[in-house]
Amino acid sequence: xxxEIIAVxxxxxxxxxxxxxxxxxxxxxxxxxxxxYFQTVVGDNRKRFAQAVExxxxxxxxxxxxxxxxxxxxxxxKEALAEVLGRPLYVDPEAMANVERFFKDRGVPMTxxxxxxxxxxxxxxxxPNETGLAVGDAVAAxxxxxIVLPGPPKEMKPMFERQAKPWILKHALSEEMxxxxxxxxxxxxxESALETKxxxxxxxxxxxxxxxxxxxxxxxxxxxTKAASEREAMEKLGAMEREIASRLPEHLYANxxxxxxxxxxxxxxxxGLTLSAAESCTxxxxxxxxxxxxxxxxxxxxxxxxxxxxxxxxLLNVPHELLEGDGAPGAVSAETAxxxxxxxxxxxDTDFGLSITGVAGPGASERKPAxxxxxxxxxxxxxxAVYELNLKGNRxxxxxxxxxxxxxxxWRALMES
Numbered sequence: 001x002x003x004e005i006i007a008v009x010x011x012x013x014x015x016x017x018x019x020x021x022x023x024x025x026x027x028x029x030x031x032x033x034x035x036x037y038f039q040t041v042v043g044d045n046r047k048r049f050a051q052a053v054e055x056x057x058x059x060x061x062x063x064x065x066x067x068x069x070x071x072x073x074x075x076x077x078k079e080a081l082a083e084v085l086g087r088p089l090y091v092d093p094e095a096m097a098n099v100e101r102f103f104k105d106r107g108v109p110m111t112x113x114x115x116x117x118x119x120x121x122x123x124x125x126x127x128p129n130e131t132g133l134a135v136g137d138a139v140a141a142x143x144x145x146x147i148v149l150p151g152p153p154k155e156m157k158p159m160f161e162r163q164a165k166p167w168i169l170k171h172a173l174s175e176e177m178x179x180x181x182x183x184x185x186x187x188x189x190x191e192s193a194l195e196t197k198x199x200x201x202x203x204x205x206x207x208x209x210x211x212x213x214x215x216x217x218x219x220x221x222x223x224x225t226k227a228a229s230e231r232e233a234m235e236k237l238g239a240m241e242r243e244i245a246s247r248l249p250e251h252l253y254a255n256x257x258x259x260x261x262x263x264x265x266x267x268x269x270x271x272g273l274t275l276s277a278a279e280s281c282t283x284x285x286x287x288x289x290x291x292x293x294x295x296x297x298x299x300x301x302x303x304x305x306x307x308x309x310x311x312x313x314x315l316l317n318v319p320h321e322l323l324e325g326d327g328a329p330g331a332v333s334a335e336t337a338x339x340x341x342x343x344x345x346x347x348x349d350t351d352f353g354l355s356i357t358g359v360a361g362p363g364a365s366e367r368k369p370a371x372x373x374x375x376x377x378x379x380x381x382x383x384x385a386v387y388e389l390n391l392k393g394n395r396x397x398x399x400x401x402x403x404x405x406x407x408x409x410x411w412r413a414l415m416e417s
Contacts (some may be wrong), residue, residue, distance in 0.1 A: 001172065003034045004060035006052055008077050009151060010036060010043040020070055021066045021149075028160065030154035030211070032168065033179040034062060042129070044074040052083050057144050062166075062172055065066035067151030072114045078137060082121045094118040094128065095135035102133055107365050121148075127163035131155050139168045143170045180233035182223040182241060183257040186248060188408040190218050197247050201240075209238045211321050216397065217404025218260060225238070253411055260407045261289050267414050268299045268352075276348035277303035278316055278340040280331065280357040281373065286403040301348045306340070316343040330366045334386045335372050341376035342384055352377040352413075354406055356371055358389070360398045371398050375406040377413060 005025050011017045019041065021121035026036045038059065042052040068077030083090050083109050103110035114313050115133040120126040127136030127148075132155035137148040147164050149156045169178070186194055189212035195202065198221070201210050210227040223240050229234035245252050268275060277286055277300075284305045290296050304315050308333055312318040318339050322329060329335040337355050345353025358373025359365045371391040378384040390407055391398045 001058045001062060002064070002188060003029050003032045003036050003062040003064060004038045004040060004056040004320045005036060005067050006040045006063060007151075008042055008043060008044065008065060010045075010051065010074070012041045012067070014044050014307060015179060019215055020153055021095065021151070024157060025064055025066070025154070025160065027213070028071065028165070029062075029064075030175065031166070031179060031181050031222070031224065033224070034168075034173075035285070040286075043075060044068065046076055046080045048287070049076065049080045050084050055082065057142075060166070062145045062147070064147045064149065066149045066166075069117065069136070069148065069150045069173060071111070071212065072325040077118065078119050078121060081146065082217050085121065085139065087122045087124075087139075087141075090122055091118050091125045095120065095126060098129070098135075099133050104189060125352075127159055127167070129155055129159055129274065130162065131158055132286045134161065138164060138171070140171055159399035177226040177228055179226055180230065181198055182221055182237045182255055184221040184223060184241060184244060184252055185254040185256075185258065185260070185263075186219045186221070186251045187253055187260045187404065187411065189216070189251045189399045190214075192250070193220050194221075194248065198244060201243070208236050210244075217399045220257065250412065259289070259293075260404070260411055262293045263297055263405060264411050264414065265290070265293050265299050268361075268412075269295070271414075273299065273352065273414075274348075274350040275300050275352045275354070276344045276350040277354040277356075278344035279303065279305050279355070280307055280312070280340070281398045282356045282403050283307060285399050285408065286354065288355060289403055289406075289407070301350050302333055312336070312340065316340055316347065318343070330368070332366050332368050332372060332374065334388065337376040338378075338384050338386050341378035341386075352410065355378075356402050356406060358398070358402060360402075361395045373398065373402045374401065374407065376404070377410055379413070385413070 005022050007019050012019050022039045029036050040052050042048050054385035068075045091177045099118050102206050119136050121139050124137045124139035127138055129135055134150045136159050139146040139257055149159055156390045195212055197254055206221050211222045223237055224235050225236045253260050281285055285301045290300050301405055305314055306312045309323045313320055323331055337357050355376045359368050359370050361370030373389040376386045390403050
C-alpha cells in the first residue's frame with residue numbers, strides 16, 4: 001500500500017511552522033508496512049487543495065491530511081475534502097459536546113464559528129480528539145482511504161496512535177499480515193560507519209527489512225517483518241538482531257526505542273549507583289537530558305554548571321594555576337576536566353562524576369579551536385578516564401555531541417564493570 005501525506009496551511013509554505021508531522025507519520029506508516037512516496041504541502045486555498053487531492057489520489061491508496069481543522073474560515077480541510085468527495089458535512093454530536101464543555105468549564109462564551117471544529121464528513125468515522133477540540137475523520141471512498149488529522153503535534157500524534165492507526169489496520173490493511181518491528185539503538189558511532197558495518201544486510205534485505213535512522217548523537221536501526229503471528233515475527237527479528245549485535249556489540253545499547261541516558265539510569269538504578277555532573281561549555285545540557293527521564297532522582301544527585309573560571313575555582317576547587325597564567329593548561333584541558341569530574345563526585349558523594357569542558361564555538365577560546373572538548377568520568381575507588389574530542393558542526397551540534405559522547409563513555413564503563 002502507498003500513502004501520501006498532505007500538510008495543509010499557508011504558514012507551512014511561509015516557513016513560519018516546521019512540518020514535524022510528516023516525519024512522525026512517515027515513520028509510523030513505515031512501521032505498518034505502508035510506503036510513503038510523496039509528501040505535499042498546500043496552502044489554505046480550496047482550488048489548490050482540490051488539485052493536491054486529485055494528484056495524490058492518482059498515485060496513492062491512503063491520503064493523510066494534517067492541519068486546517070480549526071474554527072476560522074481559512075481552516076478548510078474537511079469542507080474542501082467533503083466537496084472533492086461529493087459528500088455533505090454534519091455536526092458530530094460527541095465532538096460538539098466536547099467543544100461546548102470546553103467553553104463552559106472555562107466560563108468563556110463560545111463563538112458560533114467553533115462549531116466548525118465538530119464537523120465530520122458523511123459516511124466517514126469521526127476520530128475523537130482527546131487533547132484538543134477539532135474532531136478528525138476517516139473516510140473510505142472510491143477504493144481510497146482518507147485520514148484527516150489536526151495540525152498541532154500534541155493533538156495529531158495521540159489521535160493517530162489511538163484513533164487513526166486502529167482504523168487503518170481494520171479498514172485499509174485488513175487483508176494484509178501485520179507488521180512487527182524492533183528498534184535497535186546505537187551510540188558512539190555515526191550513521192555512515194554503522195551502515196558500512198551492515199551494508200550487506202541493508203543491500204540484500206528482503207525479510208526482515210533493515211532501515212537506518214540518524215539524529216544528533218545516536219543512530220537507530222528499525223528491523224521489520226510481516227508475519228502471521230507474533231511468535232513467528234519475534235523469531236525472525238531475533239535472528240536479525242543477533243546478527244547485527246555480533247557486528248556492533250560495543251555500540252548497541254538497547255533493542256527498544258529509548259535514549260541512551262534512560263538506559264544508563266536503568267542500569268545504575270539496578271546496581272544502586274549514583275551520579276553527579278559538572279558542565280562548562282554544555283551549560284547544563286547533559287543534566288537536562290538526564291533529569292528529563294522520569295525516576296532520574298533515584299540516580300542523579302545533582303550537578304554544577306561552572307561556566308566561568310571563577311565558578312570552577314569557587315565551587316569545585318579547580319586550582320587557579322591550572323586555569324590561568326603562563327604555561328597553564330587552561331579551562332579547556334584534560335587536566336581541568338579531570339579535576340572537575342573528581343571534585344563534583346566528591347562534593348556530591350556519588351559513585352560517578354562526569355565533566356565536560358571545551359569550546360562550543362563559533363569562535364576559538366584560549367587560542368583553542370571550536371569543537372575541542374574534554375570529557376572525564378571519575379569513579380569511586382577507580383581511575384578517572386579523560387577523553388579528548390575534536391568535534392565538527394555548529395555550536396548546538398558540538399554541545400549535543402559532547403553530551404551524547406560522555407553518556408556513551410559512561411554506558412561503556414558500566415557495561416565493562
